[in-house]
Amino acid sequence: MRKEHDFIGELEIADDVYYGVQTFRAKQNFDITDEHLKDYPAFIYGYAKVKKACALTNHELSLLDKEKCDFICKACDEILTGKYNDQFVVDMLQGGAGTSTNMNSNEVIANIGLTLMGHKKGEYEFLHPNDHVNLSQSTNDSYPTALKIAIYDYIEQLFEGIKVLRDSFSRKAEEFKDVIKMGRTQLQDAVPMTVGQEFHAFVTMLDEDLSRLEEARQLMLEVNLGGTAIGTGINAHPDFSRLVVKHLSEITGDKFVSSCDLVAATPDCSGYVQVMGVLKRMAIKLSKTCNDLRLLGSGPRCGLNEINLPKMQPGSSIMPGKVNPVIPEVVNQVCYHVIGADVAVGFASEAGQLQLNVMEPAIAYEIFKSIKMLDRACRTLATKCVDGITTNDKVCLDFVMNSIGIVTALNPYIGYENSASIAKEALETGKRVRDIALERGLLSAEQLDELLSPKNMLQPELSAESRAHFAKKE
Incomplete structure (x- = not known):
């Protein structure tokens, strides 16, 4: 065990962990979701990139000596390998506007740096979580910046999941291009079309989602790093915000820019609202697609029975032979969650008061979870449902001729x-x-x-x- 203190008091902490006293208190205080920072690695890595960019900027401005800068950067690089994910133990939902997340990062980076320097964990006189790792920063600018980096990267992962589903529908659209069927409006007979045209419409919807997501994703490149507590830049060098985005862009490979008004940017969560709104838009359309698949595959004797969904598992404990459309059903439920998350993000974004929005942990949690679930849902729908769909050509044609x-x-x-x-x-x-x-x-x-x-x-x-x-x- 080692002893660490903050202004509240002293605590004993197991010497095999890299986090410190403030993380330990947060771990005790926030047992809410059973999901922790370690469950969303892109957020951890976003923070490591922020801290590295800040260290390099502080050294460039002669505020941090080369040795401390080097070991902070080395510690951040170690975190980026994934080796220390398990040290990020704070619950995703937390009070304090993300201070516990920031301190979890500061303490882990400091203690990794100390061990690399040949010191013991907790010997903060050589490398301090606040004085050195958090130099020229506040939670109020480092947390949203790390959050935006993570959202930007997670959307890139979601792109891949959407493309898997999009390509699956595209292959089926080509396969079914000559299968004549009856189109329907208001569940009533309309005019003929092909199953290929119907499936190509699903492709087009997903292509639109990709475009809208990319537009919203670009909003994540504007950050308030350097604004410190409320955007005035107190405790930071006047050139810090300009230089730190340069280092952040070099580290991430993405073109980050500093907001033109850091005071306005610090409490502003409208970019998150935009991203979540696009995720909701996608969820609504994806759920509609699943509704269509379930309806088109209804039957097999007493429904439309125009397509056959893959048989994934027995569908009833009492009705032998019944098979349910379980994959579209689970995707529907993912979509309902995302639609609800949009409401939560909206309320959390509105709750910002004066110069800070303390509800950003809820925003982070809902957006991360929504992206993860949509990514998995798209891949699941593609591989376990769409790829295996077949058509009942005679049923489709009979509907047309009898319509x-x-x-x-x-x-x-x-x-x-x-x-x-x-x-x-x-x-x-x-x-x-x-x-x-x-x-x-x-x-x-x-x-x-x-x-x-x-x-x-x-x-x-x-x-x-x-x-x-x-x-x-x-």
């Missing part, structure tokens, strides 16, 4: 009133639209075959002039 909706293709030739009358008779008698139109002598068999051919209903090839001429025949 009343195909009468829409006759509108330009027999008029709306005649078309509506045919639709009514078809609905009342169960006869096919083609047969009724032929019986009434409105069009010839050849004309009906031409107009109601799946190819022409999907992508009409006749010009307006040819169609008008065709309609005047007989």
Whole structure:
């Protein structure tokens, strides 16, 4: 054991841990989510990059000697290997606007540095968590900067998950491009399409999500580092904010910039609101997609049964042979969580008072969790569902040929009133639209075959002039 103190008092801490007294107190105080900093490594690494950039800047400004700068940087590099993830033990939800997270980082970096220097953990007279590691900083600028780095990196990971799902839908769109089916609006027969077109629409939605996420991600590159406590830069060199973003950009490989107004930037959480809003947007669309897959695969005897979802597990403890669409179902539930997280982030962002928003730990937790779950959900939906989907071609075609909706293709030739009358008779008698139109002598068999051919209903090839001429025949 070793003894460490803060202004509250002295505590004994196990000598095999690299965190110190303030982290220990936070560990005791915040037992809330059972999820800790170590569960979100990008946040730990974001903090290590911030501390390294600050050390280099402080040395450049002659505020930190070379030896201390070097060992802080070496400690940060060690953290970036993942070797010390287990030392980041503070709960993700915490009071204090993230001070416990900042001190967890300061103490771990200081103690790693001390051991590299040949000193014992806790010998802070040689390398101090506050005086040296936290030099020219506050939690109020280091925490949001590390948070933005982490969000920026986690969105990059989410891109990969989205692309896995997008490519899966794209392959199926090509595979199903010739499978004719009936489109539906308001769950009623509409007009024909292909299953390929239906699946390509899912591809387009995901492509849009990628674009919107990249736009929101760019907002994370503007940081308030150097603003210290409230944005005025107290205890920091006047050139610190300008120089530190240069070092941060070199370390991360991303182009970070300093906010034009650090006082405004310190309590401002609007960038997080934007990111979370895009995640919610994606969740809503992804959930809609899962609803469609479950509906299209409903049955097998008493539903639409147009597609077959892979059979993943038995679906009932009482009904033999029942198989449920468990993968779309679990993705739906992920989406509901993300939609709820957007509300939490909105409230947390609004709760900022005067020169600081103390609720950023809740924002961090909800955004990190949402990104992680959406990434896993996309990959799960792709590999355990979409990749294995097959179509029931005959079922799809029978729906088209028996549908009343195909009468829409006759509108330009027999008029709306005649078309509506045919639709009514078809609905009342169960006869096919083609047969009724032929019986009434409105069009010839050849004309009906031409107009109601799946190819022409999907992508009409006749010009307006040819169609008008065709309609005047007989």
